[in-house]
Amino acid sequence: MCGITGIFAFNLVGKFNKIHITNATMALEKRGPDFQDIYIDEWVGLGHRRLSIIDTRDVANQPMWDDEKRYCIVFNGEIFNYRELRAELEAKGVTFFTQSDTEVLLKLYIQQKESCLPKLNGFFSFCIYDRQAQTFFLARDRFGIKPLLYLFDEDKFIFASEMKSVLQFGIERNLDHTSLYTYLQLNYIPAPDTIFSNVKKLLPGHYLKISRQKMDMARYYEIPYDREKAESNPLSYDTAKEEFKRLLEASVQRRLVADVPLGSFLSGGIDSSIVAALASKHKPDLHTFSIGYRDEKFFDETHYARLVAKQIKTEHTVFSLTNNDLYTHVHSILNYIDEPFADSSAIAVYILSKETRKHATVALSGDGADEMFAGYNKHAAFRQITDKGWKENLVGALGSLWKVLPKSRSGAITNKIRQLSRFSEGMKLSSRDRYWQWAGYAGKDEAMNMLQPEVRANVGLSDFASRQQNILRGLPEKENINDILLTDMHLVLPDDMLTKVDLMSMANGLEVRVPFLDYEVANFAFSLPVEYKINAGMRKRIVQDAFREILPVELYNRPKKGFEVPLLKWFRGEMRSLIEEELLSEKFISEQGIFDYPTIAVLKRQLFSSNPGDVHARIWGLIVFQWWWRKYMTVKKS
Structure with missing residues (x-):
């Protein structure tokens, strides 16, 4: 497991950005604490931070070249069937100088180009530079276990494992207001979009081919579901x-x-x-x-x-x-x-x-x-709605009662009321609207009301509708649980669950x-x-x-808890001053010019009331954004 970054300059303007490759590589230090190296030539820069797992010797460090010094790889991940693949290559006369999966991947690509991808059993993001053809080839694993971000414009192509590395190249930090609007609903930003309009995430199961001022993208894997x-x-x-x-x-x-x-x-x-x-x-x-x-x-x-x-x-x-x-x-x-x-x-x-x-x-x-395999509460709820009887109809009929009763994730009874309230609301919606509501913490109107009127005007509602439509394309009007699960594999798994594990584990090497x-x-x-x-x-x-x-x-036969943390008590105690006096203070929000303070004030009052519901998740979303904004968007431009 490692951190990778690189740049392909298309002209003299792009060439100037190569000076940032060392800092971009150093920004990934926590992902790869064991070794760092870079490669630079006239048009290309590649950087690698290594966390040594397989063949920990120096000979397996990256960037790694083939014997002819034509192809160079920077690779983040593991190929678990690399020994079998190596044996197949050796049978064809290919020789190896390491015991690493990196070299196997490099030489398999040299032999088979993009056709090698379906043969890989593992998780990965990587870039292979063909010095002779002057091309990049990049790919991401089937389910998005490993991240890969990129920027492509008329001057250059930049990629990295994390945004902090991309930012080291001195790019324009153009806030994507549609992504912000989506984030306020889900608490994360679905691929291929990011918080910046000029930076994208490579979708799982896809690859990129980059030549001078040209980018081609293709999909090599799709879950075979019928x-x-x-x-x-x-x-x-x-x-x-x-x-x-x-x-x-x-x-x-x-x-x-x-x-x-x-x-x-x-x-x-x-x-x-x-x-x-x-x-x-x-x-x-x-x-x-x-x-x-x-x-x-x-x-x-x-x-x-x-x-x-x-x-x-x-x-x-x-x-x-x-x-x-x-x-x-x-x-x-x-x-x-x-x-x-x-x-x-x-x-x-x-x-x-x-x-x-x-x-x-x-x-x-x-x-x-x-x-x-349908392990979440929402999966049981979807099943109940598609096969509802008198119990489900009763829960729906009591919707006005659930609204007024106290709701919270911090206790068994109040959490059950919270779940019944969400179920009751979901029963009224179409298949796609129900999925979207249960995937998030705020509705579309609630998210929009959190923004100042001038910012609302910058949210591309047609763009948002297109993004949402693409995410929910696998959900028919009369959904089957497998349809729900497939949508989870495209949204919740890569953009929430796997992002969380990658970020937090890599932060600790x-x-x-x-x-x-x-x-x-x-x-x-x-x-x-x-x-x-x-x-x-x-x-x-x-x-x-x-x-x-x-x-x-x-x-067996016990309630599923999930990997939650007791936020509510924490917000009401140790973090209260951070919420009220700093990140969500009227002064900071007014100076920032993004959020509508009266709406935020209502959320804060609900947080400290006897009926907090799910508001702590929305407050956490705001805290994270405000901290990020203060760190990355208030820096002085050189």
């Missing part, structure tokens, strides 16, 4: 369970290759428990790690993690946090975020990664299972591997009928049933 074929899948449930077990265990086994210490996250939930249990079969000395909340028992799941660790016989470490621990780390987290991103569970992932890094350089996680997102597992998941994934009594049905015999019985 609703009718999935629903008529001839596999029996028992046969499907066995095939799923085989595929997932093979995926976990592939992801154990490393020349550095490797452990596994263990939250106490089903997904991470399965991954840890399978890993422990092939790595008897596996070390597992979990995080708990000493002051907030409602959020704490360490009891279940300990049960799993005891059963699978791993060395287990629990990091038990207080609310003060969260506050202690918040400045580091906010400082690392270089584009507004406000999934509050990133706080917990940051601390878990920071503590895990003291014991291991690589960690396995259970990410991806919820999106493929920790590589996180996700066995559920092996493409063979994903392809299989989307060949299965809905009833294999969710029914009236169980979410992630096949996941739970396939591994029931290796997990403690206590893990």
Whole structure:
């Protein structure tokens, strides 16, 4: 795992920007603490920060050249089937000077160009420079586990693993108001857009070819989903369970290759428990790690993690946090975020990664299972609406009651009222509108009202509608749960969940591997009928049933908590002065000229009331944006 950056200048103006390549590479230091190097020639600059995982010797450092010094690669990620690919290349007479997956990827590309991409089992973003043809080739993995941002204009092409590296090239910082409007609804910005109008994210499963002043983009992977074929899948449930077990265990086994210490996250939930249990079969000395909340028992799941660790016989470490621990780390987290991103569970992932890094350089996680196998509360809610009966109709009829009752995520009863209220509202909406509302924290009108009138005029509503339409294109009017899951794979997974894990783990120099997102597992998941994934009594049905015999019985039939953090108490305590006197103060907001202060004042009053609902998530979104704005948009231009 590493950080990559580079520039291809098209003319003398673009050429001037090459002077920034060293600073752009240094900006990625946390992603790759082990080594840094750059390459510069007349038109091109490439930079690499290395986190050494496979073949940690100097000979495997990057930028890496082929034997003829024609092709050069900078690579972020891991290719888990690199040994098999290497053997195939050696059979054709290709020789190697390292034991690294980087060299295998480089030489596979030289042999097969973009046709190599479907053969790669792993996660990656990389750039290969052909010095003779004067071209760049860039690609991103199938599901967007690794990030890749780029800027393309008449003078140059710039790319990097993170925005902070792109900004080192001295680019114009043009705020994309449509992205801001989207962010205020979702708390993150969906690809391919970013907070800046001139910077884009390469979509998962895509590649770019760059030549002088020309850019071509193509898609090399799409989840092979056909609703009718999935629903008529001839596999029996028992046969499907066995095939799923085989595929997932093979995926976990592939992801154990490393020349550095490797452990596994263990939250106490089903997904991470399965991954840890399978890993422990092939790595008897596996070390597992979990995080708990000493002051907030409602959020704490360490009891279940300990049960799993005891059963699978791993060395287990629990990091038990207080609310003060969260506050202690918040400045580091906010400082690392270089584009507004406000999934509050990133706080917990940051601390878990920071503590895990003291014991291991690589960690396995259970990410991806919820999106493929229907693990979220919203999936159960979608199923209830598509097959609603008297109970669901009653909840909808009581919508006015749910509105006035106190709602909060911080307690069992108030959280249930919050969920019933959202369900009641969702019942009234079309399939696409319901999905969008349940994906976010603020409606379109609420988000727009947060902006000053002059800023509202800059929001491209037709542009927003086009972006939203593209995201929701896979949702028919009468949706099937698999349609919902496919949309999650295109939106929630890469732009929220995987972004969170990449940012927070890389901020601590920790590589996180996700066995559920092996493409063979994903392809299989989307060949299965809905009833294999969710029914009236169980979410992630096949996941739970396939591994029931290796997990403690206590893990079953208990509420799903998610990886949340107790924000509400924190905002009302340690962070209150930051909210009221600094970032969301009338003075700062008025000087900034983006947000409508009376609307923000209403949100603040709700935050400190007895009926906060989901407002703390919106407040966190504002805090993140304001911190980002203060750091990146108030700098003096040279």
